[in-house]
Amino acid sequence: MAYPSKTSSDKIVSVAIDLIQREGEEALTVARLAAELGIKAPSLYKHFSGRDAIIEQVERRIFAMLGEALRGSIQSDSASSLYSACITHRKFAKEHARLYPLLFSQSRLDGNEALDIRAQSARAIIELFKNDRPNVALSKARTITAYVHGFVTIEIADGFQLGGDVESAFEYGAKTIIQAILKN
């Protein structure tokens, strides 16, 4: 084709992820990102329609990573697997404290594509309830997912300000919910 590309869409997204992880989303300016890639801001528009499009890809990638991590943590289809999925989810969120909140913000992801990428993460959990009626399985998956997501979201935002042992609170909640879910 043509001019030797100094970068690629994949590279751009990777560097964007690094930057957000290091300094937060607001630090991701088009000029800054371009600089880290060794090019100038307007050149980025040859690869993406704009800043939002880049962040959208970032979200997509983080979702994929979370999904992969969750699937990797689920060995059997037992309760212990469910608990380890919770641990993994929480660990992932905290290790990507600046990226994780992007996943369920106003979400630039829309429609079909969002469905696919999210479904992959969800599916792994839903599978664990294959003995239940589909609707019940969905409710159970949503319950445990909501709990973990809510917990880590508050945790990341430094929302647990009343002291106490946050670790044991997480464990208590996860185990209690899992136990209850496996019965009812």
Added chain:
Amino acid sequence: MAYPSKTSSDKIVSVAIDLIQREGEEALTVARLAAELGIKAPSLYKHFSGRDAIIEQVERRIFAMLGEALRGSIQSDSASSLYSACITHRKFAKEHARLYPLLFSQSRLDGNEALDIRAQSARAIIELFKNDRPNVALSKARTITAYVHGFVTIEIADGFQLGGDVESAFEYGAKTIIQAILKN
């Protein structure tokens, strides 16, 4: 004192809340807000140090409103009260879909002030577990709060994309968790 004030800090925050509720946070530009107040952008700086300071007050107010709603929904200290608190929390979040996500974003609120305003909301729930040891009560409150917060956060972000009955999922989760919590 002096020049007849055309507005006030309270009024500014109210109008800001309206604006965000109607058109989202990004629609809250300093110029736009000023216009809705009948003044010019720079005049706002006589009342607030900047856009962030205004949004901080918005968060504070929303937190206070949520706390009030929760306290209002708790009559007794029984399980039924806990469930109605969940309903109230969810209703509040959905009725303030554009404002609620601000509460646990990166949070501009810091330190002591944040503690106070959040503690008020939390306290109401913790009270319900006064028969438990303090640390357990805290864990229980955190568990149910995390669940509801996570659920509505995902819901608002349109994250439940696999169909099914979201209403019944919420009910299932809330009731299951409450029941489990009241035992253990």
Added chain:
DNA sequence: GCTCAAGGCTAATGAAATTAGCTTTGAGCG
């Protein structure tokens, strides 16, 4: 009736995103 500080205003500055329009270069073809 004077004064002065709070609360407005206009004009300027500075950061970002984005657009317009030009330049470079190397893959592939004749």
Added chain:
DNA sequence: CGCTCAAAGCTAATTTCATTAGCCTTGAGC
């Protein structure tokens, strides 16, 4: 071997915001 052309860069606007500088107005209190 040399030509061409489209992709990928670049510089120079343009726009939209937030914020700052500096000035003007007015009414409460003396």
